[in-house]
Amino acid sequence: QQQVKQSPQSLIVQKGGISIINCAYENTAFDYFPWYQQFPGKGPALLIAIRPDVSEKKEGRFTISFNKSAKQFSLHIMDSQPGDSATYFCAPFLNTGFQKLVFGTGTRLLVSP
Amino acid sequence: NAGVTQTPKFRVLKTGQSMTLLCAQDMNHEYMYWYRQDPGMGLRLIHYSVGEGTTAKGEVPDGYNVSRLKKQNFLLGLESAAPSQTSVYFCASRKRQGSYEQYFGPGTRLTVT
Numbered sequence: 001q002q003q004v005k006q007s008p009q010s011l012i013v014q015k016g017g018i019s020i021i022n023c024a025y026e027n028t029a030f031d032y033f034p035w036y037q038q039f040p041g042k043g044p045a046l047l048i049a050i051r052p053d054v055s056e057k058k059e060g061r062f063t064i065s066f067n068k069s070a071k072q073f074s075l076h077i078m079d080s081q082p083g084d085s086a087t088y089f090c091a092p093f094l095n096t097g098f099q100k101l102v103f104g105t106g107t108r109l110l111v112s113p
Numbered sequence: 114n115a116g117v118t119q120t121p122k123f124r125v126l127k128t129g130q131s132m133t134l135l136c137a138q139d140m141n142h143e144y145m146y147w148y149r150q151d152p153g154m155g156l157r158l159i160h161y162s163v164g165e166g167t168t169a170k171g172e173v174p175d176g177y178n179v180s181r182l183k184k185q186n187f188l189l190g191l192e193s194a195a196p197s198q199t200s201v202y203f204c205a206s207r208k209r210q211g212s213y214e215q216y217f218g219p220g221t222r223l224t225v226t
Contacts, residue, residue, distance in 0.1 A: 042219055042220070
C-alpha cells in the first residue's frame, strides 16, 4: 500500500464542476495505470486506464493525465454529475514477479445536486 | 454471462467459527484473486491463483486458506474467525494474456463478533 499514495481522501464537488483525484507512485515497474470506480455495495469496476507511453487519455467526461517523470497520474471528471458519486481507486499494475494491481486507499467523491 | 459471483452476500460469525466464501467466474479466466476491503485502506490482496490447482499468498494471508480445484471456482476459508477479519471480501478474475483488467464480484460482508 505504501507504494501508492492517493489524494484527497474525500471530495465534494458541485454538479457541473471538475473533480480531480491524484495518485503518486514510487515503483518504476508499474506499467499500466488504471482508475477503478466503486459504487456502494458493489465491487470496483475499471473506469479508465492509460499506458505510460502517452501523457493523456480521454473517454467522455473522464480524463487521465500521466506524468512519468513525476511518477504521478490523475483522474479528471469534467461536468461532474450526482451519478458520479462513488469511491475511486488508482491501482497501478506491477509488472514484475507476480503481476498485480496495487490499490491506493481510495477517494470518496460526492457530487452535490 | 454472470461474470464474477460471490456467495454468500452477508455473514455473521462468532469468534472461532469457520466458514468458506465461494467465488465463481464464467469468463474462463486463468487468474483469480481474493481481496479484503477495510475503511481507509483500499483493497489488500489476501491470496491469488494463476490457474487450476495453484494458489499463492498475497499481502495479508494470515488466518485464511484458499483452494482452486476447478478453473471457474476460487474458495476462501477462515478456519477460526477473529474480529480482525471483519471486512468486505471481494473476489476478482483476469485473463492471463491480452488484458490487465480485473473483474470484481459484488462482495461478501463478513462480521465476526
